[in-house]
Amino acid sequence: MKWIASDIETYAKEKEYVDTIVVPLIPFGLENNLKGTVSAGEYISIISHELERQLRGRLLLLPPFTYLNSEPMEEKVKRLAEWHNEVIGNGASYVVYLTSDVEWKNAEDRLEDTLVWLPSIPLEHMDNEYKMETVSTQVKQVLQIVTKKWQNSPK
Amino acid sequence: MAKKNEVTRRQFLNYTLTGVGGFMAAGMLMPMVRFAIDPVLKEGTEQEMVPVMDVSEITKEPQRKKFKVDQVDGWYESEVEQSAWVYKDEKDEIVALSPVCKHLGCTVDWSSNAAYPDQFYCPCHGGRYTKDGVNVPGTPPLAPLDVYKMKVEKGKLYLGKPEPR
Numbered sequence: 282m283k284w285i286a287s288d289i290e291t292y293a294k295e296k297e298y299v300d301t302i303v304v305p306l307i308p309f310g311l312e313n314n315l316k317g318t319v320s321a322g323e324y325i326s327i328i329s330h331e332l333e334r335q336l337r338g339r340l341l342l343l344p345p346f347t348y349l350n351s352e353p354m355e356e357k358v359k360r361l362a363e364w365h366n367e368v369i370g371n372g373a374s375y376v377v378y379l380t381s382d383v384e385w386k387n388a389e390d391r392l393e394d395t396l397v398w399l400p401s402i403p404l405e406h407m408d409n410e411y412k413m414e415t416v417s418t419q420v421k422q423v424l425q426i427v428t429k430k431w432q433n434s435p436k
Numbered sequence: 437m438a439k440k441n442e443v444t445r446r447q448f449l450n451y452t453l454t455g456v457g458g459f460m461a462a463g464m465l466m467p468m469v470r471f472a473i474d475p476v477l478k479e480g481t482e483q484e485m486v487p488v489m490d491v492s493e494i495t496k497e498p499q500r501k502k503f504k505v506d507q508v509d510g511w512y513e514s515e516v517e518q519s520a521w522v523y524k525d526e527k528d529e530i531v532a533l534s535p536v537c538k539h540l541g542c543t544v545d546w547s548s549n550a551a552y553p554d555q556f557y558c559p560c561h562g563g564r565y566t567k568d569g570v571n572v573p574g575t576p577p578l579a580p581l582d583v584y585k586m587k588v589e590k591g592k593l594y595l596g597k598p599e600p601r
Contacts, residue, residue, distance in 0.1 A: 282540075291540070295540060298539075298540055298560075298561055298576075299540075334543070335542065335543045336542050336543070336559065336560055337540065337541045337542055338537060338539055338540025338542040338558070338560040338561065339540070339542065339560035339561060409504075409515070413502075413504075413517055417502075417517075424559075428559045431559070431560075
């Protein structure tokens with residue numbers, strides 16, 4: 282389910298079925314490598330929407346966790362922990378972070394939840410057909426990570 | 437001469453003025469009327485049928501076929517990828533099922549769970565459907581999978597909108 286009013290209505294009603302929260306981690310900064318930052322963010326947002334489409338009944342896609350490129354990792358981890366507490370405190374069992382920012386990989390052991398890191402693929406020059414193919418193969422792999430988590434502790 | 441030509445100057449002016457006036461009025465009114473009845477003139481907003489695959493490719497085993505449809509969402513128009521499970525049933529009739537689970541809308545997969553071969557399985561909450569798309573009682577979904585409107589033309593399968601049964 283997406284972070285939109287009509288989906289949230291369903292979420293509120295069917296809360297017991299929705300136990301997984303997906304948070305895209307998207308960096309922001311206007312100084313160097315502007316285009317790289319943007320396209321990595323765009324890629325993750327496409328992937329997370331596609332993931333939501335496949336598994337919409339059991340996961341809630343939150344608005345992205347955004348941060349300045351220059352924000353120290355300590356700060357980010359601390360802020361993200363607050364998000365974690367908020368959603369876990371409200372009945373979610375699994376939290377999945379999606380990012381293509383490699384810095385998170387170094388902080389993975391400090392996060393309490395699953396971090397899925399995907400190398401970003403520049404989609405803007407691909408034709409539509411190929412773009413969809415690429416996204417769907419990538420999403421398939423993320424799907425497996427998520428469904429595996431579910432199988433290990435069925436609800 | 438005056439008798440033969442019965443149009444007087446006054447009449448002539450009257451006719452021409454009404455004529456020209458009429459054209460002007462029509463010129464102004466036409467667009468207004470068009471605006472007023474515009475929704476009637478618009479072609480049906482119903483989704484068109486999209487070619488999906490060759491009929492000869494359809495097997496007894498459900499195949500996942502993807503296709504794109506234009507979707508208008510408020511003021512935002514986009515191409516959305518949709519998919520369908522397409523197969524031929526025992527009577528050799530083509531069936532195209534929507535993969536959207538009737539429980540909470542996840543995407544179901546064909547015989548993806550080893551414990552339930554030959555069934556549609558929803559990875560989210562374990563919803564199951566038999567091959568004809570009917571929900572298995574005791575699993576979360578409460579309705580059978582939607583069926584696509586379809587037609588066959590020149591050996592190609594066209595799909596329209598999924599419709600609930």
